[in-house]
Amino acid sequence: MSSYELVTADIERLPHRSVYGPVKRFKRRLLRTLGRWHRADYDVHLVFEQDHPVYKKITFNDAATAARVTRNLQRFGPSQHLPQWRHTRGRQLWVEFVDGQPYDRMSCIEIDAIARCFTEFARRGSRLVPLEQTGYGAQHESNLVYLHRRGLIDSALIEALRAKSADLRPSHLRIGFDYRDPIAPNLVQRADSGAFCAIDIKNWHADTLVGEGLAKTTDRWLDPASRDRVLAHMSDCGLGDIAETFEFLETYERCARICRSVQIETAALGRIKKRGIKSARLAAMVDR
Structure with missing residues (x-):
């Protein structure tokens, strides 16, 4: 089954792993409990197919934000400068995984x-x-x-x-x-x-x-x-x-x-x- 077919069939059942480590996630939960974490709830998972990352799953604070981002990505259309949209369900949005290196200000x-x-x-x-x-x-x-x-x-x-x-x-x-x-x-x-x-x-x-x-x-x-x-x-x-x-x-x-x-x-x-x-x-x- 191709990745495109997975989008409409099994994308939500693919294995995934948070990009945030356990220490960072625990710290955020603790700060949120103490009322000291003032950023919106937001999580990112890498989604794997045959042990290779193929998508990123982003969980937003609400479905309206997921819908807004989906709509804006679709309106802009295909571009190598943005991850391409693949799937949206409620608060969760899947886009292609972009393999590469973050910009290094020292280089x-x-x-x-x-x-x-x-x-x-x-x-x-x-x-x-x-x-x-x-x-x-x-x-x-x-x-x-x-x-x-x-x-x-x-x-x-x-x-x-x-x-x-x-x-x-x-x-x-x-x-x-x-x-x-x-x-x-x-x-x-x-x-x-x-x-x-x-x-x-x-x-x-x-x-x-x-x-x-x-x-x-x-x-x-x-x-x-x-x-x-x-x-x-x-x-x-x-x-x-x-x-x-x-x-x-x-x-x-x-x-x-x-x-x-x-x-x-x-x-x-x-x-x-x-x-x-x-x-x-x-x-x-x-x-x-």
């Missing part, structure tokens, strides 16, 4: 492969939309107000960030697919083609701000010279608007990410972790 970066990956994400099914129609301008202001209310930015800094955002304000933004969490371990260089593949599919979104994930990479591991090569490749492929609006994307992304972090921490812990570091990172944006 020489395959920047051309990175550029091709993000360019395909950005251009497939995307479109330019007037800023006012996207809602992101209003959302950015709402984020600034929230950060000010929580004491992360003072009155002088919120005005400085508003002024900078006004200077950077684009007339249009690109809306489409985006991979919002492209941290190094989530990008695997495929053994079969050398292409980079985004494996953390819960962070794969549709009808969203294109370039938000790329902006996060420049705050984490993509150096300025490499970033410029990625943006130049995008421009060569007809996506010059992303380079033109990138400073706004960076400003929006960092404020939005810190907002999400503060919201999760205050809901789960009743306090904001590393408040001083968060405030300093917001202040640093003014002088860039």
